Amino acid sequence: MKTIWPIYSLLLTAINAQSLCDKASFVDRAGWGGREPTSITNLTRKPFSFYVIHHSYDPPNCYDDTSCIERVKQIQDLHQTTFGWADVGYHFLVGENGKVYEGRGWNRQAAHSPGWNDDAFGICIMGDFRTAPPNEKALNAVRSWIDCGIKHGHVKEDYYIITHRQSQRPGYTECPGNGTMDVVNKWPRYCSFQNPGTPLDANETLLSLANNFCRKEVPSPSSASTYFITPVILFFLLLIYSL
16 A cells, blocks of 8 residues: 555656646747837736637738748737837737747736736637638647646636637627637637627726626536546556555
């Protein structure tokens, strides 16, 4: 029986070392050659409750490292030079090569969705998905990065997923395209909240409105976290094996 504990300890260490963030191939700003922002505003209200999903529409889809880096640079140039923003607007960008590219990252205010830039992480899947959905590489990378944010305390465990079009008044944008929408709206933490585009009541914010709606629609996650259940299962399997 005593021999079980060292084995279990080694397995638990291995599980903890395998961060959810490692499931996605991450490229930091230095890795894609990002320019410096013209100004920085740090986030102060984390952890967040929301992810907002986008597509870039233009520039088009990318499937290899070289073209995806080119797309990220094009988006940064559009946002900084044409729009006059401080930096690329999204917190993270994802290519159909299955890689996640750092935009403003976990700790900086973004410019991805008016009214949500202090309250939600914006993830942009690069490409035009008005009809066809992103490929599995991109979708898996997005899901892994969503889990990464929870694991490291940037996002609450009872988070919600909405899309850019939902975050704004009806008709404001088609983003992230029907192809993306048809996939994302089947994810477990997706919430169908829609910004009504009408004046808010006193002391009401978009965030409070969305939180109240999503709490009723999306069940809270089980109190038994998967991070706890996995090692427990492994322990009992070892125990059975040793008998």
